[in-house]
Amino acid sequence: MTDFSNKVIYQIYPKSFNDSDGDGIGDLRGVTEKLDYLKDLGVDYLWLTPFFLSPQRDNGYDVADYRNIDPMFGTMEDLDNLIAESEKRNIGLMFDMVFNHTSTSHEWFRRALAGEKKYQDYYIFKEGSPNQPPTNWQSKFGGSAWEYVPSLSKWYLHLFDVTQADLNWENPEVKEELKEVIRFWKAKGVKGFRFDVVNLISKPEIWEDDFEGDGRRFYTDGPHVHEYLKELVHDTEIEEYVTVGEMSSTTLDHCIRYSGLEEKELSMCFNFHHLKVDYKNGNKWELMEPDYMELKALFEKWQTGMQIGNAWNALFWCNHDQPRIVSRLGNEEKYWKESAKMLAGMIHLMRGTPYIYQGEEIGMTNPHYTSIEQYVDVESRNYYEILLKEGKTKAEALEILAARSRDNSRTPMQWTDERYCGFSKTEPWIPVSDNFDKINVERQKQDKNSILKFYKKLIMLRKEKEVIAKGNIEFMETENADVLAYTRCLGKQQIFICCNFRGAESQMELTQEWMSGTKILGNYEVNHENNHGLLTLHPYEIIVLEKGED
Numbered sequence: 380m381t382d383f384s385n386k387v388i389y390q391i392y393p394k395s396f397n398d399s400d401g402d403g404i405g406d407l408r409g410v411t412e413k414l415d416y417l418k419d420l421g422v423d424y425l426w427l428t429p430f431f432l433s434p435q436r437d438n439g440y441d442v443a444d445y446r447n448i449d450p451m452f453g454t455m456e457d458l459d460n461l462i463a464e465s466e467k468r469n470i471g472l473m474f475d476m477v478f479n480h481t482s483t484s485h486e487w488f489r490r491a492l493a494g495e496k497k498y499q500d501y502y503i504f505k506e507g508s509p510n511q512p513p514t515n516w517q518s519k520f521g522g523s524a525w526e527y528v529p530s531l532s533k534w535y536l537h538l539f540d541v542t543q544a545d546l547n548w549e550n551p552e553v554k555e556e557l558k559e560v561i562r563f564w565k566a567k568g569v570k571g572f573r574f575d576v577v578n579l580i581s582k583p584e585i586w587e588d589d590f591e592g593d594g595r596r597f598y599t600d601g602p603h604v605h606e607y608l609k610e611l612v613h614d615t616e617i618e619e620y621v622t623v624g625e626m627s628s629t630t631l632d633h634c635i636r637y638s639g640l641e642e643k644e645l646s647m648c649f650n651f652h653h654l655k656v657d658y659k660n661g662n663k664w665e666l667m668e669p670d671y672m673e674l675k676a677l678f679e680k681w682q683t684g685m686q687i688g689n690a691w692n693a694l695f696w697c698n699h700d701q702p703r704i705v706s707r708l709g710n711e712e713k714y715w716k717e718s719a720k721m722l723a724g725m726i727h728l729m730r731g732t733p734y735i736y737q738g739e740e741i742g743m744t745n746p747h748y749t750s751i752e753q754y755v756d757v758e759s760r761n762y763y764e765i766l767l768k769e770g771k772t773k774a775e776a777l778e779i780l781a782a783r784s785r786d787n788s789r790t791p792m793q794w795t796d797e798r799y800c801g802f803s804k805t806e807p808w809i810p811v812s813d814n815f816d817k818i819n820v821e822r823q824k825q826d827k828n829s830i831l832k833f834y835k836k837l838i839m840l841r842k843e844k845e846v847i848a849k850g851n852i853e854f855m856e857t858e859n860a861d862v863l864a865y866t867r868c869l870g871k872q873q874i875f876i877c878c879n880f881r882g883a884e885s886q887m888e889l890t891q892e893w894m895s896g897t898k899i900l901g902n903y904e905v906n907h908e909n910n911h912g913l914l915t916l917h918p919y920e921i922i923v924l925e926k927g928e929d
């Protein structure tokens with residue numbers, strides 16, 4: 380399989396990236412307009428979240444037609460142009476394949492509802508009485524995972540919103556249909572694919588209630604998932620393409636198989652364990668200070684585990700479902716710049732292919748919404764109601780949303796300090812963050828020490844130094860709760876990375892061999908004090924040292 384170790388991928392949420400036609404919604408032409416910016420940043424691929432025809436109940440993850448573009452994003456001609464212009468700049472496009480479910484507005488589902496047996500078999504319909512869903516499973520967006528259809532006297536499964544019906548991958552016709560979708564986009568010149576919640580596609584043989592959880596242990600990494608993925612990749616001949624699977628609540632062993640070099644499934648996978656270290660008792664809707672020891676343990680487990688398994692990680696902090704990392708693990712105020720850079724370096728220098736989510740490269744923060752009307756996301760709106768029902772006050776529920784909502788990352792990209800932040804000429808579909816006058820691309824272009832420059836440097840370093848792309852990783856200071864430190868090593872090339880999690884000074888031991896290392900990157904312009912092997916790091920400092928032959 381192709382090696383993607385020195386590539387960097389940039390994620391675009393088209394709805395919030397750049398609005399070219401002034402309707403308040405980002406679009407494909409808006410992406411084309413910004414290709415030079417992305418080229419200058421140095422990224423190799425753009426992953427575009429879904430822009431296919433959709434009722435937008437889940438912002439495009441409810442696909443009504445996999446081969447057509449939703450008019451709000453533009454036309455097929457706009458897309459052809461975007462593909463051609465990207466190619467000219469040697470940037471590959473990756474499309475988002477939502478194959479676990481379709482929108483209930485998809486023709487297949489509509490025909491299923493109209494009584495066509497063929498299309499009922501495309502989904503997971505179960506007989507049952509109206510008061511008794513087939514299992515007690517919960518939807519990931521809250522409420523039951525089953526919906527009753529009186530006209531058919533059947534229930535259908537929806538692991539996400541009620542308008543996102545799960546597809547039946549046991550039906551060979553479904554698999555053939557989905558393969559055709561991939562072939563269609565391949566023929567258009569698409570260079571890679573991201574597969575949405577793809578480890579949920581294989582459902583269990585026995586349907587039973589879950590008395591321990593929400594049902595996920597029965598359908599996550601299901602019985603035939605590896606077989607289905609291999610078949611999909613093989614039959615569409617995308618083995619050499621960049622492919623990344625979004626793996627929900629997965630395990631290391633499964634990810635080794637999904638992205639192992641020998642398996643020929645996917646080139647890499649996303650897992651989310653490191654983004655749950657501030658979930659109290661594993662509950663996203665309960666706030667807690669991040670547990671840094673847990674974060675360290677998870678990185679060590681996954682990084683070294685995937686290395687031993689000869690498998691490949693997708694490295695990321697941010698995406699369209701996650702709050703902004705600088706608001707979460709960094710400090711938005713006093714150490715905004717320092718913490719954004721430190722977090723960038725920490726993740727980019729690990730073993731895997733890094734992803735940058737739009738706006739992360741300028742340290743965009745959560746938008747600080749204060750009223751429920753500002754939220755658009757279906758999950759956030761559902762959970763607001765659930766939290767109130769559970770007895771939280773409105774203020775408490777809003778505080779939780781302000782930290783956890785997926786809308787935190789979906790605010791318009793901050794290009795300038797103009798009204799609507801240079802994203803649009805009209806009021807955007809979702810409110811702009813309150814700090815765009817301070818945090819925007821224009822301003823960082825003028826600043827030699829900007830977060831944007833730091834990201835550029837990280838991307839360049841990955842291309843210059845093979846040790847970053849290919850080196851072995853080993854963690855240090857595993858007992859130190861303030862600092863994360865690791866080395867990468869490839870033959871004689873070695874680098875050392877240490878990061879201070881805290882908004883105060885922290886210390887770590889610097890081993891003899893690293894005392895003479897040369898600093899190649901950092902977020903403070905000072906020479907570090909190294910007092911007989913005790914290294915003192917400034918608040919949120921990152922230091923990268925190098926030794927050996929280049």
Ligand code: GLC
Nearest residue numbers: 437440477539575576699700
């Ligand atoms: C993935 C997407 C998310 C979407 C869900 C259902 O987690 O990233 O945005 O809501 O799948 O398709």
